[in-house]
Amino acid sequence: MTDCGCEKAKAELEEYLHNELRKDDAADIQEHLATCTDCSAEHLIGRTMTEVMQRACKETAPEVLRDQVLLKLRALQASH
Template sequence: MTDCGCEKAKAELEEYLHNELRKNDAADIQEHLASCPDCSSEHLVGRTLTEVMQRACKETAPEDLRDQVLIKLRALQASH
């Protein structure tokens, strides 16, 4: 493994956060994050946003709200 540098770490951070990189590339970025405060900080922000979005996507709207939205969508579709 070699330190990949800030440019590569920042360019591939999104893929790293979603475990979409090959093992070697992920290991290089992980090594870089361990030694670079700037990239580590960006990683923390990205990881936090990813976790918040994942939690938000698991929540469902209340039944009455869904019904109201569907009624409005159907009304809009009927008028076009």
């Protein structure tokens, strides 16, 4: 039995999600995802997690919280 592309798709999914593959390899993965429900579902999970993480990394703490943390750090530094 030959691999239908699942092994390659799963091995390179992370790179595919981050656009780190060569054009030819990305096209192979994209073609495979269009026809394989298992790999397509895994891709959706990976893409969703990637998007959530990217949004979370862009968030900033409220200014009040930042000020409280900085004050606490300065107090700790002064006591040592």
